[in-house]
Amino acid sequence: MHGFDEGARAAYIRYRQIDPLDLTMYDDHPETRDPEVQQFFNWRLDTVGALLGELVQVFRQAVPKGKVAVVGRGDQYNLTPKVQARTCSDWLTWVAQGYADEVLIDAAWKDESARAAWDAATHLLEKSQRKVPLTCLLTSRPNWWPYGPTEAWPIFAERGRGIDRVAVEGYFTRCEDEVKPVLQKTLTWRRWPR
Numbered sequence: 001m002h003g004f005d006e007g008a009r010a011a012y013i014r015y016r017q018i019d020p021l022d023l024t025m026y027d028d029h030p031e032t033r034d035p036e037v038q039q040f041f042n043w044r045l046d047t048v049g050a051l052l053g054e055l056v057q058v059f060r061q062a063v064p065k066g067k068v069a070v071v072g073r074g075d076q077y078n079l080t081p082k083v084q085a086r087t088c089s090d091w092l093t094w095v096a097q098g099y100a101d102e103v104l105i106d107a108a109w110k111d112e113s114a115r116a117a118w119d120a121a122t123h124l125l126e127k128s129q130r131k132v133p134l135t136c137l138l139t140s141r142p143n144w145w146p147y148g149p150t151e152a153w154p155i156f157a158e159r160g161r162g163i164d165r166v167a168v169e170g171y172f173t174r175c176e177d178e179v180k181p182v183l184q185k186t187l188t189w190r191r192w193p194r
Contacts, residue, residue, distance in 0.1 A: 008047070009021065011047070012040065012043060015043060016036070016039060016040075016043070018036060018040075020040055023036060023037050023040055024037075025037060025082065029080060029081070029082070030082060031081050031082070038081065040085070041081050041082065041084070041085035042085075044085045044088055045084070045085060045088060045090045045093070048088040048090070049090055049093055049094060049097070049099075052070070052094060052099055053097060053099055056068050056099045067101040067102060068099060068100055068101050068102070069100065069101065069102040069103070069104055069135070069167075070091050070094050070095075070099065070100040070102075070103055070104070071089070071091070071103075071104045071105075071106050071137060072089045072090075072091025072092075072094075072103055072104070072105060072106065072121070073087065073089055073091075073105070073106055073117065074105045074106075074114070074116075074117025074118050074119075074120055074121040075113065075116075075117040075120065076089050076090070076091065076092075077092065077120070077124065078117075078120065091103050092124050092125070092128060095125065095128055095130045095132050096128055096130065100132055101132060101133075102132060102133045102134075102135060103121070103125065103132055103133070103134050103135065104135045104136075104137040104167050105117070105118060105121045105134060105135070105136055105137060106137045114160075115160070118136065118160070118163065121134060122134060133165060134165070135165040135166065135167050136156075136160060136163045136165065136166045136167070137166075137167045138156055138166055138167065
């Protein structure tokens with residue numbers, strides 16, 4: 001896991017005078033063996049956060065009434081530092097820094113851990129005391145949903161009780177003919193939004 005391109009590699013060399021290719025990251029917790037690895041992980045998160053901050057600033061100047069939504073994992077802060085650095089999805093920091101007007105929590109609702117991840121994200125956001133909507137992202141990436149919306153929605157409806165905001169990710173919207181009847185049976189509104 002290095003997870004960077006040559007430009008990021010050069011930037012880290014300028015920043016720390018260490019080539020990230022020289023860091024040993026072959027197991028789950030390389031940061032316990034080499035403190036420089038933790039420095040690299042922190043740099044990745046900080047660099048992505050700084051980039052996001054710049055993008056948000058430009059967007060808000062161009063679209064003053066626009067809203068910024070970020071996608072994060074509900075279990076992000078339960079992951080190993082190595083995986084956190086690989087995903088670079090530090091959504092709670094982005095909320096704290098004022099970059100996000102909404103957080104879409106991406107969870108694999110096909111398994112039981114999704115509810116725990118959602119509850120953890122809700123708890124963290126409440127502790128942050130930032131009033132930002134938390135929305136469940138119903139995703140369909142092949143490794144998360146090996147089937148279509150007809151099978152996925154009832155699983156989410158069962159495991160996602162009490163969740164009042166849902167965003168439907170791209171694949172589902174490409175399956176409108178399949179999604180529309182499923183959503184209309186399970187949601188309170190009866191017309192397809194445009």
